[in-house]
Amino acid sequence: MITDRTAPVETAALAAEVEGLLTPAEPDGVYRDTRECGGGLLLLGLLLISPPTPRPKTGLR
Amino acid sequence: MAEQTQGAVPLSAVIADAATGVALALQGGGDPYALSRILRQGDPLAAAAVRVLGADALAPYALEHRAVPAGADDEAVVRQTLAAYPPGADASAVSAWSYRGLVEATHAYLPSGAQPWPRPPEAAAEWTGTDPWPRLAHRVSQLAALALPDLAGELAEQLGARTDDLARGFVRAVRRRDWLQAAGVGRWLARLPGVPATLGLDAGLAFVRQMGGGDPRVALHVVAAQRFFGRGW
Amino acid sequence: MSAGRGDPELLDRLVGGSLGWLEKRRDHFRLPPDATTDADPNLTLKPLGELAELTQFIGSAHPLPEVRATAAALFAFAWREAREGELFAELIRGEPYATYPVEIYGAFAQAGLRHPAVEELVLTTTGLRGWRVAREDHTRTLGVLNAERRIGLAQHADFDAAFARTGLGLRPEPWALDRRAAYGLTHDVFHLTDWGRNPRRLSPEAAGYLRLWLPSWLENWLEEQLWDLVGELLAVAACLPGAPYDAAAWQRLAAAQAADGGVPETGAVPRPADPAEDFLACYHSTLVTAFAGTLARIASDEAGAGTGPVPAGDAAVAGRTPCESEAAL
Numbered sequence: 001m002i003t004d005r006t007a008p009v010e011t012a013a014l015a016a017e018v019e020g021l022l023t024p025a026e027p028d029g030v031y032r033d034t035r036e037c038g039g040g041l042l043l044l045g046l047l048l049i050s051p052p053t054p055r056p057k058t059g060l061r
Numbered sequence: 062m063a064e065q066t067q068g069a070v071p072l073s074a075v076i077a078d079a080a081t082g083v084a085l086a087l088q089g090g091g092d093p094y095a096l097s098r099i100l101r102q103g104d105p106l107a108a109a110a111v112r113v114l115g116a117d118a119l120a121p122y123a124l125e126h127r128a129v130p131a132g133a134d135d136e137a138v139v140r141q142t143l144a145a146y147p148p149g150a151d152a153s154a155v156s157a158w159s160y161r162g163l164v165e166a167t168h169a170y171l172p173s174g175a176q177p178w179p180r181p182p183e184a185a186a187e188w189t190g191t192d193p194w195p196r197l198a199h200r201v202s203q204l205a206a207l208a209l210p211d212l213a214g215e216l217a218e219q220l221g222a223r224t225d226d227l228a229r230g231f232v233r234a235v236r237r238r239d240w241l242q243a244a245g246v247g248r249w250l251a252r253l254p255g256v257p258a259t260l261g262l263d264a265g266l267a268f269v270r271q272m273g274g275g276d277p278r279v280a281l282h283v284v285a286a287q288r289f290f291g292r293g294w
Numbered sequence: 295m296s297a298g299r300g301d302p303e304l305l306d307r308l309v310g311g312s313l314g315w316l317e318k319r320r321d322h323f324r325l326p327p328d329a330t331t332d333a334d335p336n337l338t339l340k341p342l343g344e345l346a347e348l349t350q351f352i353g354s355a356h357p358l359p360e361v362r363a364t365a366a367a368l369f370a371f372a373w374r375e376a377r378e379g380e381l382f383a384e385l386i387r388g389e390p391y392a393t394y395p396v397e398i399y400g401a402f403a404q405a406g407l408r409h410p411a412v413e414e415l416v417l418t419t420t421g422l423r424g425w426r427v428a429r430e431d432h433t434r435t436l437g438v439l440n441a442e443r444r445i446g447l448a449q450h451a452d453f454d455a456a457f458a459r460t461g462l463g464l465r466p467e468p469w470a471l472d473r474r475a476a477y478g479l480t481h482d483v484f485h486l487t488d489w490g491r492n493p494r495r496l497s498p499e500a501a502g503y504l505r506l507w508l509p510s511w512l513e514n515w516l517e518e519q520l521w522d523l524v525g526e527l528l529a530v531a532a533c534l535p536g537a538p539y540d541a542a543a544w545q546r547l548a549a550a551q552a553a554d555g556g557v558p559e560t561g562a563v564p565r566p567a568d569p570a571e572d573f574l575a576c577y578h579s580t581l582v583t584a585f586a587g588t589l590a591r592i593a594s595d596e597a598g599a600g601t602g603p604v605p606a607g608d609a610a611v612a613g614r615t616p617c618e619s620e621a622a623l
Contacts, residue, residue: 015146018113019156021076022113022153022155022156024203026242029237029238029239030237031237031518033472033474034472034474194509229506229507229509231469232507237514259465259467259503260468261469265469
């Protein structure tokens with residue numbers, strides 16, 4: 001990589017940049033779940049963790 | 062990488078390149094390490110990069126046969142850094158500790174020439190006992206470079222009382238995909254005794270490297286944990 | 295987290311508000327005429343089942359008589375909606391191999407509410423070899439086993455062996471947990487402890503694992519504002535020896551509770567304007583909040599009375615057996 005590091009550098013700005021790089025703020029959390037987890041938390045919920053078995057439609061009676 | 066119009070390379074890119082060089086040296090790859098080859102003396106960004114990398118800029122010198130004996134040029138880069146970026150009176154604890162870590166590393170790894178190295182300055186440590194665990198873990202991750210052999214012994218002792226909290230911070234960081242924080246805390250955990258077995262630190266470090274190793278500093282922390290403390294794979 | 299009395303006032307406000315919300319929207323739990331045929335069970339039977347499961351516990355175990363009375367009335371309502379058990383006979387005749395009618399019936403059976411036809415039906419359906427075929431989800435298997443225990447049926451599999459294959463049994467790396475795995479872990483605890491009634495069924499290893507990592511998970515899901523999971527994790531914490539109390543987490547959950555007492559599933563989206571949709575968006579988290587608050591309140595009382603004290607980290611166990619499930623039959 002060709003790097004020209006001779007450009008004049010503002011010392012105070014550089015010192016501030018150094019401070020910032022030493023103590024970066026926490027980035028926002030990235031939450032990405034397994035895709036099969038998504039879609040309808042209601043299905044996962046409390047009592048019935050997985051959806052009940054599919055049931056026959058009426059009309060058979 | 063796009064060159065900037067002014068010809069200046071951003072500091073973060075210089076740091077990333079240097080971190081890559083250090084990690085490579087710790088892994089035993091490439092030519093023997095010389096700081097002044099990675100960061101040239103006289104480059105205005107070299108001192109800034111050494112200041113940010115802290116003790117890690119000298120980490121390869123902690124290994125036998127991984128670095129060429131430090132020469133005058135290497136020493137000059139470090140002296141330039143110490144002179145240009147002393148922590149001010151209102152500096153953050155991380156800034157003060159990181160500076161102290163660099164000074165400690167000179168004593169530990171770099172035999173000085175004519176002039177002795179300065180004494181390591183005092184840095185406040187009460188936060189190791191008072192920080193709530195998420196803040197503690199974040200702060201410790203910023204001080205990952207101090208997780209090196211023979212450095213910051215007292216700090217290590219104090220953090221040893223909070224391994225559970227640091228481990229919690231590692232879990233939180235991985236779950237929110239903050240790989241840099243996870244790698245930094247993980248590196249410290251690699252150094253500390255008594256890390257909870259159910260954490261799965263070795264697998265965790267490997268996982269962080271796979272997921273976040275695109276950031277050279279993440280890779281550096283994981284490599285250091287492995288090279289110096291035998292954790293991770 | 296710290297052990298001790300926690301904040302009983304906050305817990306009482308939280309539980310009272312939640313039960314008030316549920317009471318006011320009781321009619322949304324009513325089953326439609328096609329509940330046993332065409333209606334989506336996730337929107338009909340699941341809410342009613344949760345109402346029964348959790349109000350039965352609150353109604354029998356909460357320290358405050360007025361809270362118990364409100365919860366018990368809701369539980370009685372759920373039994374009436376289940377047509378005093380006739381619903382389950384119908385469901386089982388329609389879907390003899392489904393587990394959920396047995397699971398929901400178990401919540402009533404353990405409180406002594408039984409239906410003769412259901413008792414006979416389940417003896418046959420749960421005795422089939424087909425009932426013992428492994429299910430997709432080991433956590434669900436624990437739920438079925440717990441229902442069998444409550445009803446007094448033979449266990450279709452070995453509980454400990456099934457537990458060993460769940461998340462809590464295997465204790466995964468705590469950072470390698472997605473949302474589904476987290477729900478799985480909380481439910482492993484609920485099924486194992488019979489919904490907090492027998493916390494001493496948690497092994498020291500499981501309790502130690504949860505004690506170590508719950509703070510991290512709570513932080514993550516508080517940040518995601520997934521209030522139902524936050525509530526479940528707090529409920530799990532209250533099942534641990536010494537019941538570590540995370541004051542900040544409780545305060546944030548309390549802040550998520552609206553003035554009407556409802557707790558939304560997630561803080562990421564505003565509550566729906568339509569009452570039926572709002573009910574579906576809130577009923578689950580609101581029930582969980584009442585449940586978790588009750589468990590924490592019991593622990594707080596035990597700590598105050600010096601009966602179940604338990605410094606954090608101690609393996610000692612606070613006793614709590616307001617309703618012994620084995621006594622069901």
